Amino acid sequence: MDADAQSTSQSTTTTGSRVDLTSVPAVPGATKPDPIVVGDKITRKFGGLTAVDVDHIEIQRGVITALIGPNGAGKTTLFNLLTGFDNPDSGSWSLNGGSLQGVASYKVARRGMVRTFQLTKVLAKLTVLDNMLLGATGQRGEKLLSALFAFRWRGQEEENAARAHQLLERFKLDAKRDDFAGSLSGGQRKLLEMARALMVDPELIMLDEPMAGVNPALKQSLLGHVKSLRDEGRTVLFVEHDMDMVRDISDWVIVMAQGKIVAEGTPQTVMQDPAVIDAYLGAHHDTDLRDMDEDALEAEAEAELGAENHREATP
Amino acid sequence: MTTTPQQRTAPVVRAARPHPQAITSLVLGVAGLTLTAGITSPFAWRKAQQALAAIDAAPQEHRGRGLAQIGRVLGILGTVLLVVWLVLGFATDALPVDIGDVFKTALNQALGPNAIVYALAAIGLNIHFGYTGLLNFGQAGFMAVGAYGLAVSIVILELPFWGGVIIALLAPVALALVLGFPTLRLRADYLAIATIAAAEILRLAFGSVELKDAFGGSNGLTGYASSYQAMNPYADGLNLGFVEFSRRDLWSITVGWTLVALSLLLVWGLMRSPWGRVLRSIREDEDAVRSLGKNVFAYKMQALILGGVFGGLAGLFLALKQASVVPADYSTNITFFAYTALLIGGAARVLGPLAGAVIFWFLIAGLGSFFGQATSGPDPLMPTFIMDDTQASLVRFIVTGLGLMLLMIFRPQGIFGDRREIAIDGR
Numbered sequence: 001m002d003a004d005a006q007s008t009s010q011s012t013t014t015t016g017s018r019v020d021l022t023s024v025p026a027v028p029g030a031t032k033p034d035p036i037v038v039g040d041k042i043t044r045k046f047g048g049l050t051a052v053d054v055d056h057i058e059i060q061r062g063v064i065t066a067l068i069g070p071n072g073a074g075k076t077t078l079f080n081l082l083t084g085f086d087n088p089d090s091g092s093w094s095l096n097g098g099s100l101q102g103v104a105s106y107k108v109a110r111r112g113m114v115r116t117f118q119l120t121k122v123l124a125k126l127t128v129l130d131n132m133l134l135g136a137t138g139q140r141g142e143k144l145l146s147a148l149f150a151f152r153w154r155g156q157e158e159e160n161a162a163r164a165h166q167l168l169e170r171f172k173l174d175a176k177r178d179d180f181a182g183s184l185s186g187g188q189r190k191l192l193e194m195a196r197a198l199m200v201d202p203e204l205i206m207l208d209e210p211m212a213g214v215n216p217a218l219k220q221s222l223l224g225h226v227k228s229l230r231d232e233g234r235t236v237l238f239v240e241h242d243m244d245m246v247r248d249i250s251d252w253v254i255v256m257a258q259g260k261i262v263a264e265g266t267p268q269t270v271m272q273d274p275a276v277i278d279a280y281l282g283a284h285h286d287t288d289l290r291d292m293d294e295d296a297l298e299a300e301a302e303a304e305l306g307a308e309n310h311r312e313a314t315p
Numbered sequence: 316m317t318t319t320p321q322q323r324t325a326p327v328v329r330a331a332r333p334h335p336q337a338i339t340s341l342v343l344g345v346a347g348l349t350l351t352a353g354i355t356s357p358f359a360w361r362k363a364q365q366a367l368a369a370i371d372a373a374p375q376e377h378r379g380r381g382l383a384q385i386g387r388v389l390g391i392l393g394t395v396l397l398v399v400w401l402v403l404g405f406a407t408d409a410l411p412v413d414i415g416d417v418f419k420t421a422l423n424q425a426l427g428p429n430a431i432v433y434a435l436a437a438i439g440l441n442i443h444f445g446y447t448g449l450l451n452f453g454q455a456g457f458m459a460v461g462a463y464g465l466a467v468s469i470v471i472l473e474l475p476f477w478g479g480v481i482i483a484l485l486a487p488v489a490l491a492l493v494l495g496f497p498t499l500r501l502r503a504d505y506l507a508i509a510t511i512a513a514a515e516i517l518r519l520a521f522g523s524v525e526l527k528d529a530f531g532g533s534n535g536l537t538g539y540a541s542s543y544q545a546m547n548p549y550a551d552g553l554n555l556g557f558v559e560f561s562r563r564d565l566w567s568i569t570v571g572w573t574l575v576a577l578s579l580l581l582v583w584g585l586m587r588s589p590w591g592r593v594l595r596s597i598r599e600d601e602d603a604v605r606s607l608g609k610n611v612f613a614y615k616m617q618a619l620i621l622g623g624v625f626g627g628l629a630g631l632f633l634a635l636k637q638a639s640v641v642p643a644d645y646s647t648n649i650t651f652f653a654y655t656a657l658l659i660g661g662a663a664r665v666l667g668p669l670a671g672a673v674i675f676w677f678l679i680a681g682l683g684s685f686f687g688q689a690t691s692g693p694d695p696l697m698p699t700f701i702m703d704d705t706q707a708s709l710v711r712f713i714v715t716g717l718g719l720m721l722l723m724i725f726r727p728q729g730i731f732g733d734r735r736e737i738a739i740d741g742r
Contacts, residue, residue: 049597085602109608121603123596125736134596135607141589142609144617148584157589177487199605 026265029056036061036235042091051077053259064236066246069256075239084108112203120189124182131181132164135199171195182300187218207238333379336366341382344389356393363387376716412688421557421681428636429570430676432629436653437668438578439625445662447618448598450503453510454626456517457644460486461627462634476542487627491620499615522642535641544637567636576694583665670730682711
């Protein structure tokens, strides 16, 4: 990857020129002005369960897109499919117009689409600095034949270490640089994973639940870090349950439920969408159950059950 | 141990437990008076002192003072016993065991060709298991193809000596490719199963009657080492008093330790490089490495090949030093002894396999010689109800196994390992 060319292209993309998504219709599978990822008819079945059944998805370049949905909605599975960590049963998807169908996960990363994991995967018995250095791309010393000759890679290694140190400073991990990554706290691991992904210098960074298990104080700084990724011109796609975070930082929200995209839109529109509220929070999320008429509730429940039975009877 | 204000005001809530070193000293003390003939007793004594000091410094936090005291008494007794039999053994003929001879045998083996074979095999396993996390349980197979590669190409195909050496080093590459392609994309367990099965298949195939023409059956092949022996520059053997090598062994250990030194240099050079960093990262979490754009499969394959070539080198050296290739030499035992050597020395440490192989052979040969002498003769030192001379050669493995267990409990990182790395696992 040509890091110089990329960083100049990033510097031209500023916050001000960020695409205005208010004109994009808030419908599932909406067409974006400048999509970086386009996916069509992606399905993934685990036995009888259809985990992902996405008809059309587009991720806008240069903005923060949130992927939300209840547990089991297929968000992480979709992540795995897009990044090549899992193979779909059908479908096609592309990054920057180039098809990613059947492309191995490491090649997806090399093309500029790097992910983090829901359960952080730091390399516990390597130091924080070594974790970071692993992320650097195009290392001469990673080839078996030149690895033996330190003069072939020492210079590059020092450049990478300098860049790693800058990133560690930005993520406030520079004091931990020589500690084993396994000694970091859960929140620090999230930070390290994000910083390590940045060593690859990705165009699109995919964060799988970046806030899970992070204490509120660290959450604020993590939010800032995610925003700063966008502000330096990267595209961010993240899975999250924390609605405050989604409202706070995302430019666009895609809602999944039972493997399908059920809604899309700006955070404001999506949060008001009754379909989303029902799917995500349940129909009675904002009513106190004590205030409700028990008979009416029962009747409603029975009606729902009846409808379900009816559906089952007529497949 | 730090005391927070909370702990000072309230009585310690958690149940006080015996100090761990108190238990250690007790175990070592008992072992010293029984199985290890006093060798562990000084350590028991020392551990007991440490435990007592720690308990007295914070009496409310630890129990187990009694255990530590018993450990100390046993340790002192065992140490006295150790000194007595060492003095008797070295200085006088009062014992029917010649301790000087035991040490000489042990040292001869620790520095001799056998230790070299295991050191080379363990260097390969260190790349596989220690650095990359590949579970290769078939190092015997890599050794066998190395050894047979040499013997077959010289004896049957009548190639020149160096041609045989090249084939011996290419054969493990081929085996690694065959084993690696189907299994390296799968979980680590599959490689373990495939390698141990392949090693057994190879051993049985090399020894089979049907392939006797090519591999010599269970008698194996001989008559390929003459050019190797002809290169021997030594006119005589070496006798330094505490070690003694024949002319042939002297040549073998010269070649062998040179090979070990070069191999260690290569491993050191590779493992400090970014390439080595990728391998260690794969050991920790291959999905993370994949997500950063590294071709994990290719790296695992390179590691499997490189470690396999060291295995082949071990087989090649074994074939050269004993001038015959017999299938029985390449049984699964040899793989696990090489693993033992690796774990004693410390996995993922450059010098681990070397130290481990030397210590392993020192113990095996020393204990074997000791128990052999102690059970032989008309009036053996060891009462026959404990063991007789036919059991003596097996007891050394029991004792070595016990020692390995103690090592895993008290120093799981091996001799050269880093305790902090193990602590991360225990989180």
